[in-house]
Amino acid sequence: PWECQLSKKEGQSYGFFLRLEKETDEGSSAGKSVLLDGDRVLRINSIFVNKVEQMQVVDLVRKSGNSLTLLVLGGDSYKKVIKKNQVDLKELGQSQKDLGLNDKKLVPVMNG
Numbered sequence: 001p002w003e004c005q006l007s008k009k010e011g012q013s014y015g016f017f018l019r020l021e022k023e024t025d026e027g028s029s030a031g032k033s034v035l036l037d038g039d040r041v042l043r044i045n046s047i048f049v050n051k052v053e054q055m056q057v058v059d060l061v062r063k064s065g066n067s068l069t070l071l072v073l074g075g076d077s078y079k080k081v082i083k084k085n086q087v088d089l090k091e092l093g094q095s096q097k098d099l100g101l102n103d104k105k106l107v108p109v110m111n112g
Contacts, residue, residue, distance in 0.1 A: 001042060001077075001092050004035060007067040014061070014068070038075025045069055048090050 006014050016035055042050050044060045045068055061068060071093040073081070081087045 001071050001073045003093075004070040004072050005067065006070065010066060035070075035072065036075070040073045040075065040078040041070050042073055042089055043069075043071035043093055046093075050089050 008014055040050070041057075042048065044057065045064055047060060049057050049060065073089075073092065081089065
């Protein structure tokens with residue numbers, strides 16, 4: 001998994017849609033952060049959201065103000081973890097252990 005820090009100006013969006021098959025807006029904060037269709041957001045500002053209802057996740061994003069931190073797992077890695085059922089997704093991001101998944105650390109980006 002990797003951490004993605006997003007920020008935006010007042011009145012703008014982060015540039016991504018929270019849904020099962022999400023899209024990112026090219027040129028947006030999310031698009032510049034290498035968030036790809038199929039990636040799985042596991043945490044928002046340290047809160048585990050993998051099995052949380054969509055409206056609760058949207059509420060977390062809205063309440064985050066003009067910046068938020070996402071813990072993201074690539075779509076292919078997510079599928080492998082689910083298939084093998086050997087890693088507790090809730091534990092990802094809780095320690096610095098190498099879990100054999102792609103690790104990326106992205107720099108903060110600003111939308112706008």
